[in-house]
Amino acid sequence: MKRYSYLFILFFGLSVFSGCEDTLDIEPTTGVDSEESITDEVSLNRAALGTYSAMQDFDYYGLRYLLYQDVYADNMQHRGTFTTDVEVSTRNIRASNLQLASTWSGIYTTINRANIVIRGAEELEDLDEETRNRYIAEMRFIRALAHFDLLRVFGGVPVITTPTTTIPEVQNVGRSSEAEVYDAVIDDLLFAEENLGDAISNAPYRASSLAATALLARVFLQQGNNAAAEANANTVIESEQFTLLDNFGDLWVREGNSESIFELNFTPFDANGLGSASDPRTGGQKFYLRQAFFNEFAASAEQGDVRFDQTTRFERNRNRLLKYEDVAENADNVPIIRLAEMYLIRAEARARQGAPLAPAPLQVINDINMIRERAGLAPVVVLTNAQALEEILEQRRFEFVGEGMRFMDLKRYDLTCELLGFCEDEGEAFRNLWPIPLQQIEVNPELEQNPGY
Template sequence: MKSFVNRFSLIALTVFSACQSFLDVKPLESISDDQTIVDKATAETAVRGVYSALGSSNYYGTGFQSIGYLSGDNIQWTGSQSQVQEFINHRVNAENSTIAGAWTAIYQTINRANNVIDKVPGVTDPTLTQALKDQYVGEARFIRALAYFDLARTWGGVPLILKPTLSPTENSGIPRSTQAETYAQVLADLDAAETLLPATTDRYRATRKTVWALKARYYLYQKDWVKAEEFATKLLDDATNYGLLKPYSAFFANDARGTRESVFELFYNGTTEVNSHRGQWQPQTNGGTRQWAPNDALVALLNDPAVGGNRSVLVAKDNQNRWYGTLYYRNPASDPSFVLRIAEQYLIRAEARAQRNRLTDALGDLNAIRDRAGLTASTAATQSALLQAIEDERRVEFALEPHRWFDLVRTGRAAAVLGITDANRLLLPVPVDQLLVDKALQQNPGY
């Protein structure tokens, strides 16, 4: 039953010995059982635990993100583990350890969020004001929305677990919801979070603005072009707090973090919390393993002055003349994981406008990204040409971030670009260990 417990059980860690300032970016500890969220301090710590789970090594720390870019056409695997090559070959097996780890990590994140959502409103500590309760629950609702969004776009419909799990048998027998029902839960959580959270700017914690950014992405995936444009515009109109930085590397190079480019990023301190991405990308001479690296096609694109522009800084050569990625480079490994960037909002709005045949406005958004990269303006003159230009721009703009695979799937372009002839392969298999312990779960077709 170990896998079942990992999927739905509570993860109990040590509570801070002293109350920390909630808005400080500190190591994120967690508490989990119904006896520990009893006052303001433990409520704060429980919320920190939700963020900690979100940034864990199998979720946004490395595992889940690797699914997004290894499955695209930008990255090559340089190691010997065949289970990683499965993503590049688009022949992922249900026994794959990466998908097992990601599934478990996402449900652990959901369970921690469920505890905050369920327990915080009932706390009677007078120092835990209603405004703080709303904020904490809103943050948990946002993170739960992100978690179900990631589950839906990776696996399709999944079991919807909306209450804390206190024993390993509680959720046995819950069938998978449909993908549409899972996405509906995402929107319900985002709508709730939007009403609960303050409209402040915080690049490490969810606020109403963070909700708007994820809503823009959500509506893009739903092909609701009007809503996608509406919510992207809310961020892009806030020029006081958000904007593209020049050159491209300014949002991550020279130990930068929390810049105006960032809408939501995950903090790692490099000691008690480490972003394991660095070790996978950096070469041996820099203390990494270079287990994955930019492939020849991506290197050519980034180094083409007419395509990559100043985004060529995303790749470099090691002492053996081999290319490696530079987005994760800090030692110790304190690189942020970038979940939502303002550049994505520009390209979301560009795509939404192009889909509505508002070509001039769409070109303006696309060319803002190109200008920041040191490129001339796009000359795309038709809707189809402009949509292709936006797709191409997303490929290089987010070259080492987990967008390419999901972009090709949501636009129906995976067959043409990646040569995937079996449509069943556009969703990943449910991990086999989950199927073995819960007979209510059904495998995705084709696996």
């Protein structure tokens, strides 16, 4: 439930890019968006806020893309009749899945809005250079996040860095390789890190330099550049700009708290579907914790893990997710990057650089214990690097369920065959990537489908 005042979205409004998308109303494009004239910093700022609004779409961080990372993996499952959701929950997605088409469209809408603001900032003559670069850096941060979100589920995708306003502009854009997408993401984030400084306003609800550094840590870790991941996570931690909350449960009632590095601010006027999505007392399609994961989490609770009671509850014969509880207004905020992740990234990246059977460095042990002790668990004392990596994966699972991390983690740990059945010898390894939406393939001859679909 929303506990604090509704911040910048309420005051500024997002009419610059208003409107909603029906699941079945899919534009068959990479991303075409209407454009309001940007004539001064006021309209530029309003357009920038509209880019954040695009991220709040129900098919992006407002519900499905966020939860699908757990639903497609082994943390959550769908209960309902929508075939689109069933396909994700049973890990049998078809290229014709309209929900994925909406997600693809929603993420590219975000990218396009960012590109429109970048062009507007470049063309405004009365902006000083520092302000101009700050707005460009803010949009490049969002563009990087969006391209990375596409990369981790679709693989190589079209990298779009200029505004598109007509369908022909995007009908012949081919896919970049995964390496090229990583390069584009990292380039955007390095620019953002250098030029953002503190958030323009309302941190952590708008991007900052340290948010870019934190996202770089996540990107480098997934890419396998462990030294860079460790260095960036360390920079965020050592900045002392963020602190872990003493009580894990406070993360979900104290919005914009000291642990939050970057957070999407939802209000009753910019609502999401997360609260209702796991409440068995309300109608509609539902997403609950899988029983096996619920049981593992309960076992951790028996060891003192307070996160279990603050994350889930058995209610009406369902394992409900409690992180988003605002059923009345669906205005729970979504933390996209928080400090706990930086401790676990630093620990994982350092452990991956050592020999598996060698003792884990003290820093790795300390970082793991920062998370364990906050959760009410006894500290670990001695681990090998291999054991440390196992412990980190388990803590990430309990810490971040419902926050869009699990599928990415299983791919990084190369566990999707063992845990999800995506095995090469069974012809199922192709499911490590989602299909490119059929609607996009049909209108863009340059787009190639992922193998297996």
